[in-house]
Structure formats: structure tokens, C-alpha cells
Amino acid sequence: MLKKYPTIKFISTRAGWYFITLLVAVTLNFTLPRLGPNNPVDIIMGQFGSGLSAHEAQQREERYLMEFGLIRMKGGEIVRDGEGRPIRTSLIEQYGSYVGMLAKGDLGTSFRSSEKVWDIILRALPWTLALQIPTIILGWFIGNLFGAYAAYRRGIFDKALFPMALFLNSFPFFVFGMLLVYAFAILFRWFPPMGGYDLALMPGFSFAFILSAAHHYVLPFLSIFLIGVGGGAIGMRTMGIYELGTDYIKYAKWLGLKESKVLFYVFRNAMLPQITGLALSLGTMVGGALITEMIFSYPGLGMAMLSAIQNQDYAIIQGVTLIITVSVLIANFSVDMFIAFFDPRVKAGIQMGKGG
Amino acid sequence: MKRVSLLKLLAVGALLTGLGFGVVSCDGGGDGGGRAGGGFPRSETLYVGGSQWGDPTTFNPIVEPWLLSWPVNDRFTLMYESLISYNTLDGSFEPGLGTLVSRDVDRVVVDLNPAAKWSDGVRVTSADVRFVFLLGQRFPSAASAFALQFISDVQVEELSDGTERLAFVINKDDRNNPLVVLDLLQAIRIPPAHIFEQLLAEHNNDLRAVQALKLDHSPVISGPYNIEHHNSERIVLKRRDDYWGNDALHGGNMPKPRFIIHPIYKNNDHFATALQQGNLDISQTFVPRIWLRKRDGVHTWFDEAPYHLPGTILFLVINTTKPPLNDVNFRRAMAAAINYTDIKELAVSGYAPEMQPGAIMSHRLEAKYFSQEDADKYGVRYDPEEAKRILAEAGYQSIFRPDGTLDHMLDKDGNRLPTLSIMVPAGWSDFEAAVKIAEKGLRTAGIDARESPVDGGVYWPARPSGNFDILISKIAENVTPSLPWSRFEALMSSRNWAPVGGETPMQENFGRYNNPNSPEYNPRVGQLLGSVPTMTNDDDVRAAYHELNRIFMQDQPAIPLVTIPEQLYQFSDRNWKNWPTSANPYAPPNVPWVGVNTKVLWNLESAR
Numbered sequence: 001m002l003k004k005y006p007t008i009k010f011i012s013t014r015a016g017w018y019f020i021t022l023l024v025a026v027t028l029n030f031t032l033p034r035l036g037p038n039n040p041v042d043i044i045m046g047q048f049g050s051g052l053s054a055h056e057a058q059q060r061e062e063r064y065l066m067e068f069g070l071i072r073m074k075g076g077e078i079v080r081d082g083e084g085r086p087i088r089t090s091l092i093e094q095y096g097s098y099v100g101m102l103a104k105g106d107l108g109t110s111f112r113s114s115e116k117v118w119d120i121i122l123r124a125l126p127w128t129l130a131l132q133i134p135t136i137i138l139g140w141f142i143g144n145l146f147g148a149y150a151a152y153r154r155g156i157f158d159k160a161l162f163p164m165a166l167f168l169n170s171f172p173f174f175v176f177g178m179l180l181v182y183a184f185a186i187l188f189r190w191f192p193p194m195g196g197y198d199l200a201l202m203p204g205f206s207f208a209f210i211l212s213a214a215h216h217y218v219l220p221f222l223s224i225f226l227i228g229v230g231g232g233a234i235g236m237r238t239m240g241i242y243e244l245g246t247d248y249i250k251y252a253k254w255l256g257l258k259e260s261k262v263l264f265y266v267f268r269n270a271m272l273p274q275i276t277g278l279a280l281s282l283g284t285m286v287g288g289a290l291i292t293e294m295i296f297s298y299p300g301l302g303m304a305m306l307s308a309i310q311n312q313d314y315a316i317i318q319g320v321t322l323i324i325t326v327s328v329l330i331a332n333f334s335v336d337m338f339i340a341f342f343d344p345r346v347k348a349g350i351q352m353g354k355g356g
Numbered sequence: 357m358k359r360v361s362l363l364k365l366l367a368v369g370a371l372l373t374g375l376g377f378g379v380v381s382c383d384g385g386g387d388g389g390g391r392a393g394g395g396f397p398r399s400e401t402l403y404v405g406g407s408q409w410g411d412p413t414t415f416n417p418i419v420e421p422w423l424l425s426w427p428v429n430d431r432f433t434l435m436y437e438s439l440i441s442y443n444t445l446d447g448s449f450e451p452g453l454g455t456l457v458s459r460d461v462d463r464v465v466v467d468l469n470p471a472a473k474w475s476d477g478v479r480v481t482s483a484d485v486r487f488v489f490l491l492g493q494r495f496p497s498a499a500s501a502f503a504l505q506f507i508s509d510v511q512v513e514e515l516s517d518g519t520e521r522l523a524f525v526i527n528k529d530d531r532n533n534p535l536v537v538l539d540l541l542q543a544i545r546i547p548p549a550h551i552f553e554q555l556l557a558e559h560n561n562d563l564r565a566v567q568a569l570k571l572d573h574s575p576v577i578s579g580p581y582n583i584e585h586h587n588s589e590r591i592v593l594k595r596r597d598d599y600w601g602n603d604a605l606h607g608g609n610m611p612k613p614r615f616i617i618h619p620i621y622k623n624n625d626h627f628a629t630a631l632q633q634g635n636l637d638i639s640q641t642f643v644p645r646i647w648l649r650k651r652d653g654v655h656t657w658f659d660e661a662p663y664h665l666p667g668t669i670l671f672l673v674i675n676t677t678k679p680p681l682n683d684v685n686f687r688r689a690m691a692a693a694i695n696y697t698d699i700k701e702l703a704v705s706g707y708a709p710e711m712q713p714g715a716i717m718s719h720r721l722e723a724k725y726f727s728q729e730d731a732d733k734y735g736v737r738y739d740p741e742e743a744k745r746i747l748a749e750a751g752y753q754s755i756f757r758p759d760g761t762l763d764h765m766l767d768k769d770g771n772r773l774p775t776l777s778i779m780v781p782a783g784w785s786d787f788e789a790a791v792k793i794a795e796k797g798l799r800t801a802g803i804d805a806r807e808s809p810v811d812g813g814v815y816w817p818a819r820p821s822g823n824f825d826i827l828i829s830k831i832a833e834n835v836t837p838s839l840p841w842s843r844f845e846a847l848m849s850s851r852n853w854a855p856v857g858g859e860t861p862m863q864e865n866f867g868r869y870n871n872p873n874s875p876e877y878n879p880r881v882g883q884l885l886g887s888v889p890t891m892t893n894d895d896d897v898r899a900a901y902h903e904l905n906r907i908f909m910q911d912q913p914a915i916p917l918v919t920i921p922e923q924l925y926q927f928s929d930r931n932w933k934n935w936p937t938s939a940n941p942y943a944p945p946n947v948p949w950v951g952v953n954t955k956v957l958w959n960l961e962s963a964r
Contacts, residue, residue, distance in 0.1 A: 038817040046816030048422040049863045054852045056502050057820075057863055060420075063497045063564075112423050113413035114568040120411070124588065186629065193633075194626045199403075199590045199619050201395045208395065297621040299588050306622055307410035307588070 010340060010350045018333050025325040029318055030098050034091065040111075040314055041065050062086055067111055068314070069097065107322065108315035110308075117319035120304055127196060128300035131220055131292070132285040139225040140278045143232020148267055150233065151240025161233060168230030173288075177223035177295040184219060191219050194297035220296045224288075228281070235277060239270035272343055276335045283331020287324045396592065399964045402613035402932060402957075404947065405627040406640035406924070407432070408620055412586040416571045417547040418491070418563075420499040426591055426618050427581070428545075431834070432949045434593060434616070435577045436545035439466050439485065439522075441951030442538070444667075444835040444922070444944045447721045449538070450952045451605065453480055453546055453578060454522065461526065461890045463511075464537045468520040471604035474548050475596060476576045482512040482520045487549035489524070489540075495563040503540050505531045535889040538837040542951060548576045580611055580954065591618045611957035613932070616949075634930040640923045640947050642786070644705050653930040657945035658938050664707045665945050666719050667835050667922020669843070670790060672778065672915040673819075673827050676869045677856055680765075680773055681825065685750035686803075687912040691736040692743035693801035694794045699918045703789035708919045713737060714905045715831075715847055716840045717919060725840060725901035734909040743801035754802025765804045777808035779827035781815045787828050790917050820861030822868050828917070829866070835922045841888050844904050847914050848881050869913035881907055923947060933963045 038046075041064040049057050062078060065071045071086040072079040072093075078086045101108060107117035146165070150158040168176075185193030197203065198212040243249060243266045252262050281288075290302035297303070301320060308316035340346050408426035415428045417436045427434040433441065439454040449456040454466040472480035489510050492501025508527040515521055524541070526534050552566065559565040572583055580601060584594035593616040602610050619636070621627055628643045630636035632652040643649065646656055646663050656663040672690075680686045696711045712718045713735025718726045736742075747754065751768035765773040780791045791807045798805045805826065810818075818824045832843040846864045850872050854860045862868070870881050884904050891897045908914075925945040927935045936943040936956060948956035 036811075036813050038813055042817035042821075043813050044816075045861065046819050046821075047812070048420070049820060049861070050846070052502055052863050053505055054854075054860050054863075056496075056505075057861065059497050059501070110413070113411070113570065189633070193629050194621060195619065196589060198395075199617055200398060200401065202585070203587070294622055297619075297623075297626050303588060303622065304411065307620075310622075311410035311413065313410075 006350050006352075011337070014333065014336055018329055022326070022329055025329070026099065026102065026322070027095075029322050029325065030095055033314060033318065034094075039070060040068055040312060041070060043312060069094065102322075107319035110313050110316055112311050112313050117315050120316055121301065121319055121323060124299065124301045124304040127298070128286060128289045128293070128302065131217070131298065131300065132224070132289055133282070135221050135224045136228055136278070136281050136285060139228020140232045140274070140281070143229040143234075144236040144271075144274055146229065147233040147236025147238075148240050148263075148270070151237045151244065151270075152263065152266070158237070162237060165230040165233040165237075168226050169234055171227060171230075173223055173227050174291045174295055176227060177220070177292060180219050180223050181295065192216050193219075196299040216296075216298075220292055220298050223292060223295070231277070232274065235274055236270060239273060240266055243270045272339070275338065275342075279331050279335045279338065283328045284324075286320075286327050396615045396617060398931065399962055400614040402616045402638070402948075402960070403630070403636045404616060404618050404638050404949070405621070405630065405636050407947065407949065408591060408618050409622070411588045411620070412572075412591055414570045414572070415575065415583055416567060416569055417545055418488070418499060418552065419567050425586070427593065427949050431543045431545075431951065433545060433579060433951055433954055434581045434949045435575070435579045435583065436547055437579050438543065438545050438951065439468075439541050442542045442835075442837050443952045444721070444946070445941060447837075449542070449837075452542075452951075454485075456541075457521070459534055459538065461534060461892065463523045463525050464534060464541065466522045466524070466541065467515075468522060469600075469604055470517070470519050471600050472578060473600040474550075474576050474578055475574075475582065475598075476548075478548070478550055478576075480546065480548075480578055482510070482522055484546050484549040485522055486510045486512070487552065488544060488547055498563060500544055503544065506533055506536050506540060532886075533889040535838040535841055539842070542837070546578065548578070551576050580957070581616055584615070589620055591620070592616070593618075606955070606958050609958055611954075612960045612962065613957060631926060631928055634928055636928065637930075637932050638925075638927040638935070638947060640925065642924055643926050646705070646707075646926065649926075653928045654926055655929060655935070655937065656926055657936075661706050662708050664921035664925065666708055666717060666919035668830055668833050669715065669717065669919050670787070670917045671829055671831050671847070672791075672794060672917060673824075673829050673831075673847075673867045674912075674914055675822060675825055675856070676867050676913055677822070677871070678825060680752065680767055681776070683750060684911055685746050686752065687915075688736050689743045689746040689750070689752075689801065690798060690803055690805075691912050691915045692739045692746065693803055694797040694915065694917070695738050696918060697738070698793045698797075699790045703786050703793060704918055704920055707921060707924075711916060711918050713909055713916070715843050715908045715914075715916060716901060716905050719919070720835075722840050725898055725905075727902050727905070730902055730906055730909070734906050736909070736912065738797070740797070740801050743803070747802060752802075754804075756802070762799045762802055762804055765802065773804060776803075776805040776825040778805055779808050779810055779815060779818060779824045781812050782809035786920075791828050794917065817861075819866045820863055821858075822856035822862065822866060824866075827866070830920070831914070833922070838889075840901065841885070844908070845885055848904075848908065849885055850877075850882055851885075865913075867913050869911065878907065878911075921945070923950075929963060931963055932960045934959055934961045 041061055044064055045057065045061055049060065052060060062071070065086060066073065066078065070089055072089050081087055109116055110120060146161055150161045181193050184190045192215065196213060196216050197209060201209045201212055203209055249262060249266060252265065286301055289300055290305060292298065293300045293302035294306055301323070305317065305320040308320065340350055407430065412425040413423060415425055417428055421429050426432065428436060433452065438452045440449045440456045441452050443450055451469065453472045454468045457465040457467050459465070468480065468482060468485070474480060488500050489503050489507060491498040492504045495501070504527065506527055507524045509525045511523040511525060513521045513523070524537055526532060526537060555566045555569065556563070572586060574582065578600070580596055580599040581593040582596055583591070585592040595611060595614045597610060602608060619630065621630070624641045627636060627639045627641040631639050631643065631654050632649055634653065643654070646654065657665055674681050674687055676682055700706060700708045700711065709719060712726070713731050716722050716726045753766040755763045755766065757763045767773050778791050778795060780787050788807070788809060795805060795807045815827070818827060819829060831846045832839060836842060848869055849864050850870045852862050852864065853872050854862050856868055870878055881904070884900050888897060888900050891900065923946050925947065929935065936945065942959065943953050943956050946953045948954055
């Protein structure tokens with residue numbers, strides 16, 4: 001039916017696959033925390049139940065089971081079996097209500113603070129985005145500039161830049177972050193070792209607060225930025241050198257095209273995989289933020305997640321992992337679409353009906 | 357093309373950053389009460405750490421303490437106060453909202469301070485006390501419902517001067533335990549009944565609905581500090597200048613810090629770094645090698661080793677139902693195989709005195725119940741040869757490989773024994789180190805046991821269910837008036853006996869020692885545990901503790917490894933001085949937001 005419209009067919013097939021992936025991801029997100037031998041209520045009772053009598057322990061347990069939706073309820077009352085024990089909900093029932101809630105856009109409620117998980121995520125997200133997006137984009141851009149320049153100029157610049165970029169990029173970023181903290185926060189004390197702003201200040205639109213936030217921004221920024229520069233430079237340099245050696249460039253040179261025109265072609269074609277990389281790193285940034293934020297005790301989604309793990313707040317953990325999954329999927333999907341429309345090779349394939 | 361993109365990207369980046377800070381600013385400013393940019397002057401602010409890890413959750417005092425945020429969680433008394441508080445140095449009870457008048461086997465009597473007032477000006481009365489202590493009668497799932505095992509009523513009598521005298525009537529039909537009543541009186545914080553009754557009425561008497569309220573915006577409290585602001589990065593408390601206790605308890609003075617800020621860092625290192633840099637004034641987090649931090653102004657209770665006062669004991673709890681661990685000789689051999697000095701020096705940074713056998717500490721207030729003679733006679737100490745001798749005598753055989761390492765063990769009938777696992781929560785570095793040292797000693801002596809680091813999700817449920825061979829655990833964590841009774845109860849009580857892995861877990865005696873249905877049952881343990889709390893004669897108490905400890909040492913249901921501090925207590929004197937220390941012991945080594953230690957806030961002096 002869609003034969004006449006290969007592009008729409010391509011998009012819808014892709015979207016279909018991503019939707020299936022999403023369903024699998026949601027299912028995993030639901031199943032994984034439940035694979036362990038113990039449910040959250042057992043863990044909580046084991047940790048905090050000391051000193052309760054058998055009767056109270058049972059009362060307490062029932063309340064928690066109810067909060068976690070692990071027992072069957074009817075009209076606000078616990079449904080019990082013949083011996084008065086509450087009836088546990090089956091995995092299928094739990095899954096059904098989980099998916100039902102998700103479909104309504106409800107990520108659940110924090111067990112500890114009775115806050116909506118969405119509110120918690122929305123509160124943390126701006127910090128993560130403010131740290132990650134400018135850092136990733138800037139690192140990517142400057143890295144690519146360096147890489148392209150190195151590929152074109154070669155010589156001493158390349159010889160100095162390439163090993164350095166390799167060194168930076170092969171550094172695990174958390175080790176790099178810790179080294180930065182040690183050097184600039186503990187040894188020299190130029191920058192604060194942790195936090196998002198001076199705790200003596202009230203967050204708000206004040207000069208002092210923004211200055212303090214900027215001061216706290218530097219080290220986490222550098223820890224991601226420098227590594228991004230390294231990665232971008234290596235990729236771009238390699239691609240640039242490859243493109244410079246291709247026939248079409250040789251041909252263009254023989255034709256006597258202007259150097260800037262030739263460079264433009266090189267840059268444009270070498271760019272494609274780099275853009276893919278950028279989109280992917282934007283997609284995975286939420287997951288990557290976890291460790292950066294941990295090293296610097298920097299506010300954001302990663303900290304919210306860690307906090308939830310420490311608090312055994314399963315609804316938040318599930319909510320955050322879902323956000324991570326979804327953003328990775330969206331990034332991948334955008335890359336797919338981008339390549340489809342901007343890479344002439346793939347584009348031609350689609351139009352000949354071979355896509356998807 | 358390049359130039360345009362660069363500019364655009366930079367612009368987008370700047371915009372997003374700005375937007376981020378903007379949103380963040382708006383968010384934080386919301387509960388700031390218009391203090392934006394004003395800030396908290398360092399010279400008037402006390403920075404504290406270690407009592408809040410995750411995001412602040414709720415400040416509602418009728419929620420279970422473990423769900424709460426600082427300073428309402430645990431036994432902390434800055435916002436909601438307890439009736440009395442316990443001085444862990446001298447064993448005395450100091451006044452809070454009330455004063456301890458008398459205690460006997462029938463009742464514990466407390467006079468309510470007539471000056472005590474809520475922050476809305478209403479007087480603190482017996483209604484508030486009865487509300488929380490008897491809440492379990494109205495709502496069986498209330499957090500304080502467990503109090504009803506110990507008290508049956510709170511009777512009120514008005515004295516001629518208008519003081520209300522409260523009698524906590526011991527519940528003789530249930531636990532009959534005046535000792536734990538003293539624990540309760542210093543642990544249960546009093547919430548304002550007039551506020552909560554109103555909330556309950558507004559919510560159709562639905563306790564869960566009231567428990568879901570966060571109560572973080574100028575709640576009605578009785579304590580000296582109220583919640584000012586909180587977000588994921590910190591909790592800020594502000595001094596209440598009209599606190600009733602300033603006149604009634606502190607000679608008309610106010611506590612020195614105007615603000616108290618608890619930063620929420622995510623690991624110990626951040627608290628340690630902040631302490632060293634003078635950005636944190638006191639912390640109850642683990643700071644290793646404390647002697648290296650002195651030059652940065654970081655100090656502890658003692659200036660020399662062991663630096664901290666011992667508060668609780670770390671045990672290896674043994675599943676006494678499982679062969680070969682059900683054999684007392686096997687357990688005693690284990691106790692002889694472990695090098696306790698190594699554990700003290702290597703696992704806990706030397707922050708402990710020498711360990712004595714038995715479940716009574718030979719230090720602090722418990723020392724009066726400790727018998728050196730018994731410990732020498734009945735206790736097992738580190739002696740690898742003795743361990744081998746006990747094993748051989750009991751008929752066990754250890755098969756070593758040619759290189760001298762242990763391969764496996766055979767029981768009395770020559771059957772191969774499975775390797776025993778010692779469960780330890782993964783990532784708890786001091787616990788893991790202690791277990792590693794224990795494992796080394798056990799294997800050298802020919803006992804086939806291995807460390808088994810597990811996730812908290814396995815560790816915590818294993819304790820009450822009994823699904824473990826051996827596990828490491830703190831027993832009776834807080835120093836309370838009921839020690840060492842509560843430690844023996846937690847180690848040896850068969851009161852709620854239930855089989856391993858059964859429907860009902862056991863919240864004490866995780867090792868299932870002394871099964872009442874077995875022929876070896878020793879009823880004496882239960883008798884002693886039941887009678888100590890109601891004993892009035894000191895000699896009787898001492899004799900009973902000696903006997904309990906003898907039984908513990910002879911039966912070895914658990915192995916004490918090392919003492920650890922009740923609270924790690926590290927402070928910096930760069931911004932605030934006059935902290936309590938062993939040289940200036942005006943309060944116990946504890947953080948100034950719990951019980952008797954709140955008086956430290958009145959005694960601090962600015963060092964700037």
C-alpha cells in the first residue's frame with residue numbers, strides 16, 4: 001500500500017521497531033527489580049523491623065505491601081484469604097497496573113515522600129541538562145574543529161594534538177573527574193570540590209548565586225568537556241584524512257577547485273558519523289550524568305537516582321531508568337532519521353524501496 | 357558555514373545553561389521565603405553532616421523514624437523534643453519537655469515542664485504525650501504503636517503548682533519491661549496533639565492520609581530550631597528565638613548558631629573533604645586515619661588512639677540450627693580462630709579498645725556488669741592452636757592441600773561438610789575488612805568458611821528470616837538506658853521463636869539460638885531476660901548479667917568481633933569551638949542534634 005511512498009514506509013517501519021523496543025525496555029524495567037529473591041518490603045522489614053513484636057511486624061508489613069501495591073485491595077480494604085493473610089498480587093496484575101499507569105503518563109509516587117516521581121524528575125532535570133548539553137555540544141564542536149584542522153594541516157599540530165586527544169579520550173571520565181577534584185579543589189583550592197552552588201546562598205536570580213553556580217560549574221564542565229574534545233578530534237581527524245584520500249577529492253583538486261570549496265566537501269562528508277556520535281552522546285547523557293554528578297555531588301537526575309537507591313525508593317529508580325531508556329531510544333531514532341535524509345547513500349536506498 | 361554554526365551552537369549552549377539555572381533558581385526560590393541572595397553568614401551558621409543521605413522526604417513526626425528526614429529522623433530532638441534524654445556518659449536522665457521523677461516496677465513518672473510551649477504559643481500538655489504514646493490504640497499501624505507492648509496507659513495528675521505529673525503504667529500483661537520504657541521516653545518525640553487531631557479530623561480520621569503530609573512549611577514544633585528550607589542539596593534550620601527552653605532550661609541564653617545547614621553529599625569522602633576544608637563543622641561520617649586531619653583542625657573525642665568511645669559491638673551471628681554450626685564446640689572453635697586485634701587495628705582504623713569475650717562491654721556504663729574473672733574462665737580468646745584442639749576433640753577433620761591451604765572439612769562421621777558462607781553487605785568496607793580477617797583466621801584453623809559479599813537486598817531480609825550460615829551485624833546500635841539487656845535480648849531471646857525461613861520472621865535472635873521445642877532448650881535464658889528489667893536491686897542485676905554472659909560465652913550463639921563507636925564524632929574547631937571532648941566532657945561524644953547533646957549548641961563559641 002505504501003509502495004508509492006517509500007519515505008513514509010521507511011519512517012513507519014522504523015518507528016514500529018522502536019516502539020517494540022520501547023515495550024521490551026518497559027517490560028525489562030518492570031521485571032529486573034523484581035528478579036531478586038526479595039521484594040522491597042522484605043528488605044525494609046529486615047533493615048528497620050528490629051524490636052517489633054510478631055503482631056506489629058505483620059501490621060507494618062501489610063501497610064508497606066499495600067503502599068507498594070503488592071497485595072490485592074478492594075474498596076480500600078485488604079483482600080484476605082481464609083486464614084486472614086493478605087493475598088499477594090501476581091506479577092501479571094502488577095505489570096498490568098504498571099503499564100496502565102505509564103500509558104496515562106504516571107510514573108508513580110515516591111514511597112518515602114509521597115511526591116509524584118514526575119515532579120522529582122522535573123526538579124532534577126534542569127541541572128542535568130544545564131551541565132550536559134552545553135558541555136557535550138561545545139566539546140563536540142571544538143573537538144571537530146581541532147580534528148579537521150589536524151587532518152588538513154598535519155605536521156607538528158597533528159603530531160601534538162593527536163596523542164593528546166587519544167590520551168584524553170581514553171581516560172575514564174570519572175577518573176579524570178577525580179583527578180580534577182584532587183588538583184584544583186584539594187591541592188590548589190581554586191574551585192569547590194562538590195555541590196552545585198555555595199550552600200550559604202539561597203538559589204535565586206541574584207548575582208551572588210549565579211556567580212557561585214558558575215564557580216561550581218567549572219570542574220564538572222571540564223571533566224566532560226575535555227574528554228568530549230578528545231573524542232571529537234580523533235573521530236574527525238581520522239574521517240578527514242580518509243576523505244582527503246578519496247577519489248572525488250583528488251578529482252576536485254585536479255579540477256582546480258578552490259581550497260575552501262574542497263575543504264567544505266571534506267568537512268561535510270566527514271561530519272556524518274560525527275553527528276551520529278553527537279546525537280548518541282546526547283541520548284546517553286542522562287545515564288552518563290549519574291557518575292559525574294556522583295563525583296561532584298552535583299545536583300541533577302543522577303543524584304536523584306542515587307538518592308532513590310539509598311532511600312530504596314523503587315518508584316523513583318524505575319522512573320529515572322525509564323527516562324534514560326526513552327532518551328536513548330529517541331536519540332537513536334533521530335540519528336536513524338537524520339542519516340536517512342542527509343546521507344545520500346541511505347537516502348538513495350530508501351527511494352529505491354530498499355530502506356527499512 | 358563553520359562560523360555560523362559555532363555562533364549558533366554557543367548561543368544555544370548559553371541559552372540552555374541560562375535556562376537551566378533559571379529553572380533551578382525558580383525552584384529553589386519557592387520555599388526560600390524571599391531570602392533570595394541573602395544567604396546565611398558563615399559566622400552564624402553551623403554546618404553539620406552525616407545524618408541525611410538521600411533527598412529530603414518528609415518532616416512529619418508521626419511517620420516511622422526511618423522514613424523521615426533530618427532533623428526529625430532517628431532520635432533527633434531539634435524540632436520535636438522527647439520528654440527526657442539519656443546521658444550516655446554518666447547514665448543520668450536530663451530534662452527535655454519533662455523531668456524524670458521516679459521509676460519502679462509499676463510505673464515511670466515524669467513531670468511535664470509547665471513552661472514548655474509549642475511554637476504557636478499553645479502549652480505542651482499531657483494531651484500531647486498521651487496522643488503519641490497511645491496512638492497505637494486508635495491506629496494499630498501507627499509508628500509509635502510498639503510502645504503499647506511496654507505501657508498500658510499514661511495517667512495524669514495535676515500538682516498543686518499546676519505541673520502535670522505523668523505516670524507511664526508498665527504493661528505487665530505484655531512485655532512487663534520498665535527498662536525499655538526508659539528507652540521509649542528518650543526516643544519518642546512529642547508531636548503537637550492539637551495540630552494532629554485537627555489534621556485527622558480534616559482527613560476523615562485516615563492516619564495514612566495525615567502521614568502523607570510533609571509538614572515542611574513552618575510546622576508547629578516545640579524544639580529550638582525549625583525547618584527553614586530544604587532541597588536536594590541541603591536542609592536549612594533556623595533558630596527559634598522564642599524557644600521555651602531558653603529561659604526554662606538554659607538560663608535565658610539562646611543557642612549560638614542562628615542557622616544550621618546539613619549539606620546532602622553522596623559519599624563519606626565529600627563530608628571528610630568538607631570537614632578538612634572547614635566547610636563542615638561536625639560530621640558523624642567515617643573519616644579514616646583521623647590522626648592525619650588534626651593539622652586541618654579536625655578532632656575527635658580523644659586526641660590519641662582509640663580516638664572514639666566504644667558504643668556498640670559488631671558480631672558474627674551464627675545460624676545455630678544448621679550443622680555443623682549447631683555444635684557448640686564448632687562455634688567455640690570459630691571464636692578461638694579469629695584474630696580480634698587484627699580486626700581492631702586493620703578493619704576499624706584502630707578506633708576501638710581491646711575486645712573482651714562475651715556480650716557485655718568492658719567499657720563505659722556497662723563495665724559495672726562485666727566480670728573479668730568470668731571472661732577469663734568461660735570466654736574464648738584468639739588462640740589458633742586451641743581452635744584446632746577443640747575441633748579435633750569434637751571429631752572434625754580438616755583436610756589441607758599440599759600447599760598448606762584448607763581444602764575441605766569432614767564431620768564426625770567422615771562426611772564432607774559444605775563451605776560455610778559469611779554474609780556481609782557488599783561495599784561496607786569496614787564490615788568487609790572485618791569478615792576478611794575472620795575468614796583468614798577460620799581457614800588457617802581448618803574451618804571451611806568464606807566471605808560472601810551480598811547486596812543489601814539479600815542481606816537485610818536474611819537476618820529476620822534466618823536464611824544464612826553466618827552473618828556480620830551490629831546488635832543494639834544505639835547506646836540506650838536498656839543496655840546491655842537489649843543486646844542480650846537481640847542475641848538470645850526465644851520469645852518470638854519461629855523456624856528458619858518460616859512465614860513469620862524473627863526480629864531478634866537472628867541465629868535461632870535456644871529453640872524452645874528442642875531437648876537442649878535452656879529455659880534459664882528466657883527467665884533471666886524476663887526478670888532483669890524488673891529487678892530493683894543492683895546486686896541482683898549484676899548477678900543476672902554475669903549469668904547471662906556466662907551462658908552466652910559457653911554457648912557462643914554469636915561471636916563479638918570488635919567494638920565500634922555509637923556515633924562517629926568528628927568536629928572542626930576552625931569556625932566553632934568548645935566542642936565536648938574527653939578533656940572537656942560536658943556532653944557525650946555525639947552530634948548536637950540528639951538528646952542531651954543539644955546543649956552543645958548553647959555552649960559553642962564562634963572561632964572567627
